[in-house]
Amino acid sequence: MANVFRQKLLASTLLAGSMLVATAAAAQDAPADNNQSVELPSTDSTEADDAPIIVTGSRIHRDNFTTPSPVNVYTRDDRVLAGSRTTAEILQSPAVTSGTSQINGSFLGYVSEGGAAASTVGLRGLSSSRTLVLLNGRRLAPAGVGPQLVSADLNTLPTAMVQRIEVLREGASSVYGSDAIAGVVNVITDDKVNGLTFDAFTDQPIEHGGGGRSYRLSATGGKVFDRGHITASFEYRQQTGLRVGDRKEFSCPRDLYFDPTTGAEVGQHDPVTGQLMCFPYTTNGGSGIASGYGIAQSFYPQPASRITYNNGDINQIKAVNGLDRTSASPTQLQDHLLSPVKTYTGYVNGAYELGMLGDAEIYGEGLFTRRESHQDGTYQLNLSGGGLSPNNEIYGGDYYGTPLSVYGFPTSPFYPNAVAAAGYQVFTPFVVPDRTTRSSQRIDFVRANGGLRGSLGLGDWHYDANFQYSLTKSRYELELIDVSRLNNALQTIEAPAGTPDNLVTVALPGQAGAGGRYTCASNYSGGTLVSGASCVPLNLYDPAIMLGGHIPSNVFDYLFVDNVGHTTFRQQTFSLNLDGTLFNLPAGPVRAAVGFEHRYDFINDVPSEAAQNGTLYNYSSAGITTGSDIVNEVYGELNIPIVKEKPFFYDLELDGSVRYTHYRSYGSDTTYHLNAQWAPAEFIRFRGNYGTSFRAPNLYEQYVADQTGFYGSAVDPCANVGTLDHSSTVYKNCITELTPILGTDNPLTPQIEGAQGFIATAGPQVTTRGGAGNLKAEHSTSWGVGGVLTLPKTIADFSFAVDYYHIKVKDEVSVLGNLILDRCYEADDFGPNNPYCALIAPRLPASDPQKGNLSSFLNPYLNVAQQGVSGIDFDLRYSTPLFGGKFRLAAQATRMLHQTFQLFATDPVNDYNGTLGVQGAGSGPKWVGDVDLRYTLPSNNVTVRWGIKYVGPQNSGDGETVAAPLVGNVLTDLHAEPYWEHGVSIQFRWADVGQITMGANNLFNALPPTLSSYPTSGGQFTRVGNYYNSSNYDLLGRTLFINVTRSF
Template sequence: MKALHRQALTRAIQFSLLVSMPGIVAAQDAPQATPSGQATTLDTVTVTGTRIKRSEAEGRLPVQTLTRDDIERTGLNSIGDIVQELTGSGSALNTKFNSSGNFGFSPNGDGVGAGSSQVDLRHLGAKRVLVLVDGMRWVNESSASGVAAAVDLNTIPLALVERIEVLEDGASSLYGSDAIAGVVNIITRRNFDGGQVQVNYGEYGEGDGDTYGVDFAWGMDTDRSNLFLSLSYVKQEEVSSSDRPISSVPIQGGSSRIPGGRFAFTDPDGNSYDLTTVPTLNNPTYTPGLPDCDSGVARTDGFRCFDFDRDAFNYAPYNLLVTPSERTGVFGQYRFHINDQLSVYAKALFNRRESTNRAAPEPIDLGPGAGTDFGLNVVIPANQPFNPFGFDLIGGTDGNIGTIRRRPIEGGPRIFEQQVDTTYFAAGAEGFFTAADRDFYWDVNGAYSKNEADQTNRGSYNSRNIAIALGDPAVCAATPGCTPLDIFGFNTITPAMLGWISPLFKDRSEQELTQFTANLSGDLFAGWAGDIEFATGYEYREYKGSYNPDPQTVRGEYNGVPSLPTSGKYDVNEVYAELNVPLFALADGTEKLELSLAGRYSDYSTFGGEFTPKYGLRWQVAKDLLLRASYAEGFRAPSIGELYGSQSRFDALLVDPCLVPPGAPAGSTAPLACPGVPAGARQNDPQISVLTGGNPALEPETANSFSAGMVYSPSWAAETNWSDRLDFEVTFYRHDLSGAIQAIDAQTQLDLCASTQSPQYCTGITRLPSGEIDQFANFLINLGSIKTDGWDADVFWTMPETSIGRFKLSWQNTWVTRYEARGAAGQLQPQGPGIEVADTGIPEWTSNATIDWKYLNWTAAWTIRHLSEMEEACLAADPSLFCDSPTSNTLDDTTYNDLQVGYMINWLKGLQLTAGVNNVFDEDPPVCTSCSLNGYDASNYDIPGGRFWYLRADLKF
């Protein structure tokens, strides 16, 4: 094994040397232009992407830094929302997702952080991005719906942030698991002397979505100590889906679970019916012996034949475009310098997030496909007080119920209320010592963090209680609290009935992270071209996680898919080493070539050991040109939820190729003839419940990452009458991920099952006698591969002071040239550049351009955000209204304009007044017919009617 590692090291060094010669790779920390004859060097700082102090290592990697000014220019109040606007970001969860109800469980089986905000880099998923705070890992989120694998950035108050460093490169050799796509390192405010109060208010142009907040910061610096304290409060009001045309009607068509009920059954004479209540009838009468629905003869009683196009339920107005939340955070840190060579620190944080999600009234399903044993095996006897049919309705696989579906709007929408508490404590010491005339820097750190989430679910139903209330009246009468239930007709369910079938459901989850690190860095010895620098260290982490659903859910009584408690833990011990070796340098410093080497060995209690190396080159070709390249191997260990997560359900919008599509003319045939599906069988509901869950047999993901590029800061554009500084940066990136932990795309699995009938794809998909899907199991596996590559190209131009002020231009661009995901058997997944699928899209080109202006006490900024067009499969119920063709739709390219103006009043230490408008021209997102809710992709676009204005006052004293 050691020999193999040595061979790999040799090959990688040779490879890195070869590819760096053409030189293509970039970083945000560009070289400064200097007078002729001197080398362009980088400021000596410690940055994300290296553990070595005092070196020029930051030039090797593409690290983008968002300063406090950059953050405040956005007008946003969430770290997640801010980093999601970076051009290299992918689709990630945010508060524009109504993340409960039908969208309430992740297809990855690890739970969804309803009300949370995450970060995705390079479209590889939020769980493949490592989030650090001051270089230490942050605890994964808790959502009360599972044990998640990603960090909720809403657990970190924006008020404590000094800057955000984003490394868009693989970094497992330096930071361990999860750093496949990159690292987000949030640096907290430390050297702060005085006080600051910031008050802000904003709302959408439609007069809703009010957002307001107050931040207080205070700090004190002395010769031997630093103290910083902050208190923050942010409240965001909801925006209802009913208040925007695009989201007020489901583009894919409504639901077959309707307020008047759908009753498909076989009567005692063997006749089959599929009926619904005549509108406005509270107590419909049923006349036996009338012709069945296939006869085409209209019924003359209180029922009519169910027709999806006419009777489908519009669930969209009950949803939310922006989920309301309230966040309160307290943070403090203290650092004491014992002497010039030793300092100690301590820091603590508490953050509470209260958020709410809303979904349409929960449907009640009975008979085959009900999802619970109580619903499946229900029996509604003829003597049940409200049974209008005059005979027993019997569930089970051999009963006469085909399906009974009732949407009890009397109970109101489902409300999911979350309370998430985050606590964090850290302490450590750092210093340096001198040995052999060289300085060595060291630090030891310990931290404990915990997320606890409680969720209260109102408006859902107890399936056992429903079965009792619909069953034998004598049994109901003998059961304390039971009230017979009437589901036959409109507005038939009384408050007493609701009181019996609709209790509260309370779920809870938590995650804990305990960590300890020790690091040492310095100069080893002088080499032929300069000092050889090193860093080495040890890290220990212990993860614990659990999910405890309501006891009613554990007993299988929840009117949905039962879930069981989940819990697990594991620990990891790691050691790493990093070297920076100068290979060549001219005496005047105008040229320099450096090799960087890093490696980390990780020993996991769940699967064993893993070694991840990284190799890089940094070549200062001339005083104003820097080339660099890096190659890294990485891995991601399966999370607790992915390993042990119990079954959950999400309702996916799927097209069943074995069934006639909804709305197709009479006599139409299905695209494919499938065994067990009757000819002419119709798909009555585009929402199909998909079971997800963890898999204890999962192996770690592995990845290879490569980046190469240049930074060019021409001396001819430095300190001239038209330019103070001009930087050009270009980066090529490539990620090759193997054994990706995720479920195969549900639509892809269904299509492959229908076309091949292979057990590989059809196992877990079962159908009712009608042909409709009864169960759809879609569990986690180690998927085949994900391969992606692309380019970043940026321009930064600072202009000299003029009579009308000073201007700065920042223009950042990302092109995704390849994104290819394959299943375990090599089947191609639908994701790709320029494609929208499953509520996420990968634009081929994203671009952000900002012009800053400053004149005396005035400041202004104009930002343009652009996303190129994407294609999707047309899933609209009426393609002629929304799609380019019956099978495809184009999401047009979209450009947003943001404007901000500020004025500084010289009062105390300064009062900054700021006004801004995001999405000045009220650009609406393109209609997305394949998206689950609200008719647009909430991970890429601003909400419809999304012009957002805000005011901010910032006083320093």
């Protein structure tokens, strides 16, 4: 791993339909046809037009949508017309996220936030942990599997009930508390439903190949009565998985290296077709998985070689070194690109006026979501992982005529005679089974809150007291090899008489024990068959297994076990908010809000026993992660109208908020925010803001239990110490440390003896652990200026908003990985008193066969990094009568100016803007945007829509010449071309009956941009096939959708 940026690489792909377009900005007095939800026929809005409202970004009741903060609103009608499959799809669109990649169903790694198949949203490229998601103004707790539950899973949202989504893209910790560094997403449900509505939706890829289809069914019912309302819904959603082989575009990944002179593509060729190979394994494994051959080693003075069988004949072997390899395993075509997901969502809300306690209203809300998801993936069985027994039978043949068994080597009865005859005594194949392994998740998420709100009897002062309880209970399952079972299957005896056939493997002709019946030594004890014995010997050298992965089912079922883990996350909150008018000024009432919030968070993640014990083969160990935190906060907010309806001062007002926070885990913080808006005339408004925000270390960063993994030997700063600059600090520190272990150098042969001749042959174990007690909160400052032009409707129904933003985050919580080693050995104060060196265990002693190698180091979460982002948002809205109907245009765009990341204060500041970059450090296109064109016919019953999404280019080395192992100097293409995606739809409405909406997403079947693999980093930029894997791009291709709504 070259550096921390590549360690933190994370890219993902969005199931994107046509982009939804926000309003120009809620900072203007918003007309109902654009910023308010267009009600479906199932709803009957009875809300009074003059009822006070609360806009996202404030806790003060206001008379309209006028706010100094840039708030974008996305309505239910936007979602329906655009054919969006989920609420997550709206929120993860490039126009909302500024074109930065998001985690969704295409990111299937267990170590992702929320675990596999989770969907999260992060604004401004600052990650989902720095974006706060609310449901009806209240915090939406994390959901998912594994210990990394740090942000809300958008799969839990009740799509059928979502009326609108308000997105505030500026820091708001002084209003909402921790996590609101980049902004706030507030999902608002409908609470004024009269009647019963059924809704059905499906989205079908034109070229589906069995995958990528979406279905959604929902029923919503409600009743509004004199003193309250009750609303409930149930929704079922299914997304079928998309496999690599379901799209021809993704089913043949190559490295995409090109000859610098001719421009022709170069690389590994398929030995059968002679064409460039799909899934090559020639340089870094970024495209394919090694399979169908093995590493043969000799005790004689001859080099190791890659060996396979010639034409599948065990009696004939051939070398496949250099660019030669066997054909790739077709099992990889069964890997999931998009996770299959099913969700079951129930939602209810209600309110009832008590007629007492200041016209008090008691209210409540309940949400239950079950998510079921799974992922199939290719597994490679090799014999290079930790935990393998030295008694495993991977040896064969003889040494100068004497069988190896005489020397005590555990020889295999299945060892190929042809390999032994070629002088190789050790043979370790790479095997890819012809069936995938499965990971699965089941998440139950419950959220319930209730409260009392009403008038205090002091002018227009209101109170709102609320208690909320959220619970995630999840189960996750991983199908992996238990290393003890693998060891058993590789240690055999001749099967005694009476051994059941299902416990026996027969050696094949051409193998050392040809015709013999063998069983696992572990099946017998003292010559007696052990009760419940189930081990079956694994014949790795069987051509059917080594070449085709056809592991017999009884062997496969014994080796692979289901490892079950459980996660619990619990959150309890209590809040009390008071707001009203303090006094009146000539320009209007001075309003205020004050309040108190209490929150308790608890996590308990219990991995499988094998994961805890570290006995999963080629898989990191994980301990039990458990911990809790308590936070208490008080806040205040003020709205001051200074001048109203005066010359050059049609409106001038100030807003300010402050919050004091105390966390049990790390201490206290105070944040504040100031907003101002000035309208010199009714049609023009300027606004500005400045504030501070924070993010407290989440439970994962504090309490994650020790998770172990291994680095390669190349991360050792002393890996080849003799080649280092002898005047460098690193060289001097290496010699100082290695000399007591390896001795002083022989002056006649300094390069091969003693400390100076050290060459690392093994890598260290790394243990990642939480930083509880040592971490402090991240802090940010943000500021912005902007303006909104709204023409009088006598001229045109037109508005245009421009906003500049700037956010800087300090003390970001991060892990350093192998940079800990670099920082230690580069230090002048090298030794145990250096904070980085203190994390590194002593090197292996002289008595160890691997003497001098690094043994292990700790990788705790630390406050180290600094990140910044700035840019300009553009929002435009225009509508006009046309041919008796109504034409509407809405456009939204973002120009990112800077996306900077600095790991250490002494490091240079890296700006990744406009590059492919790396997730977690900020990166993405400079320009993103979308356009929404609609025309409603004169009858007002038919609307047609055309949507356009644009993602600008990203360049990280177009035409760069690099040295690729085996291939030599090659040209790489690391340039993502501009991406355009179109969608069309038509909607038919029948008053009091329902509506039908149908259309096409990705109308012209736009594909993500192609990228080369990168030779030195294992594929630096994540790809799907040959295409860039980012949520900005659509993986499904052209799809047709239909949405039918029927009301009663």
